[in-house]
Amino acid sequence: MEVKKAGxxxxxxISGFNRRIAELQDLVIARNMYPVSSVTDLSAxxxxxxxxxxxxxxxxxxxxDETLAIPKAKKLIDAAVKQxxxxxxxxxxxxxxxxxxxxxxxxxxxxxLFPEGSHKNTGxxxxxxxxxxxxxxxxxxxxxxxxxxxxxxxxLDSLSGYMRGRLTxxxxxxxxxxxxxxxxxxSQLISxxxxxxxxxxxxxxxxLRDIAMTEAVKGKHFFLETDMKGSALKPDNTGKAILxxxxxxxxxxxxxxxxxxxxxxxxxx
Numbered sequence: 001m002e003v004k005k006a007g008x009x010x011x012x013x014i015s016g017f018n019r020r021i022a023e024l025q026d027l028v029i030a031r032n033m034y035p036v037s038s039v040t041d042l043s044a045x046x047x048x049x050x051x052x053x054x055x056x057x058x059x060x061x062x063x064x065d066e067t068l069a070i071p072k073a074k075k076l077i078d079a080a081v082k083q084x085x086x087x088x089x090x091x092x093x094x095x096x097x098x099x100x101x102x103x104x105x106x107x108x109x110x111x112x113l114f115p116e117g118s119h120k121n122t123g124x125x126x127x128x129x130x131x132x133x134x135x136x137x138x139x140x141x142x143x144x145x146x147x148x149x150x151x152x153x154x155x156l157d158s159l160s161g162y163m164r165g166r167l168t169x170x171x172x173x174x175x176x177x178x179x180x181x182x183x184x185x186x187s188q189l190i191s192x193x194x195x196x197x198x199x200x201x202x203x204x205x206x207x208l209r210d211i212a213m214t215e216a217v218k219g220k221h222f223f224l225e226t227d228m229k230g231s232a233l234k235p236d237n238t239g240k241a242i243l244x245x246x247x248x249x250x251x252x253x254x255x256x257x258x259x260x261x262x263x264x265x266x267x268x269x
Contacts, residue, residue, distance in 0.1 A: 146183035146221040147267045149251055150176055159248065165241055171232065175242045176251065178230035182223035183265055211262060216255045225261040 150173045156164060189197065189205050190212055197205050211217055211224075228235045233242060243263065246252045253264045 144221075146180040146187070147265050148176060148180050149266070149268050151246075151249055151251070155249055156245075159245065163241075163245060163248065167238075167241060167245060171238075172242055172245060174232035175230075175239070176246070178228075178233040179223060179252070179263070179265060180221075181230065182227040183221035186223055186227070187221060207258075207260070211257050211260065214257055217257070217262060217264060221265045222262050223265075225263065 151169060153169050156167070156169055156172070186208050189201070190208050192205070194202065211222070225235060228239055233239050243252065243254075247254065251266055253266060255262050255264065
């Protein structure tokens with residue numbers, strides 16, 4: 001019996017050794033399956049993980065900066081909204097088109113006015129500044145300028161479509177600018193002394209003076225229908241439509257004095 005027990009224990013030990021050897025063989029096979037590429041793959045994975053960690057940290061930093069900037073952005077938005085409201089309130093009183101007013105009177109005035117005995121001076125028509133009397137600036141200072149009462153888009157929209165036609169705020173305001181130029185030219189021609197008025201324009205100056213002294217026109221700026229030779233206001237269908245709109249909106253009034261159709265510029269009340 002003891003011999004049999006000893007033989008069984010030996011068989012058990014041998015079986016254990018055989019199992020251990022088989023496991024070691026499996027480990028050796030697994031270790032030598034990818035001996036080179038395994039190390040490279042693990043290095044690439046490690047580099048990728050580190051790069052991702054850096055990106056995540058950068059995102060966290062950016063989010064922190066954006067979070068800190070939110071209060072400042074809110075203050076800027078509030079200030080912009082307040083400024084926008086102020087500008088909207090102011091825009092109600094500002095016309096959508098303000099044409100540049102001519103500093104000179106135009107070709108008609110230059111042909112009418114000139115100092116006696118002078119020659120043509122390029123850039124100033126027939127006027128020579130050194131020959132203008134010293135009292136002339138006082139005369140200009142006392143004379144008011146023609147009113148420039150532009151219309152707004154709301155006023156134009158309030159008219160009927162038949163009256164508006166194809167007119168725009170820009171066209172009408174440009175015509176208002178032309179009217180002021182005509183009225184200023186007539187005002188200067190009326191107040192100019194005879195020696196500074198060309199011979200062929202003296203008759204017109206006398207007619208304008210007679211018109212200016214009538215009850216309907218006295219003390220007001222005006223121009224004649226025959227003066228409508230500007231770029232925006234001409235004696236055509238468009239010009240007539242513009243005058244109709246301006247009469248309706250209270251910018252001008254009309255009267256007939258002798259053979260002349262007189263357009264009077266009205267001031268803002």
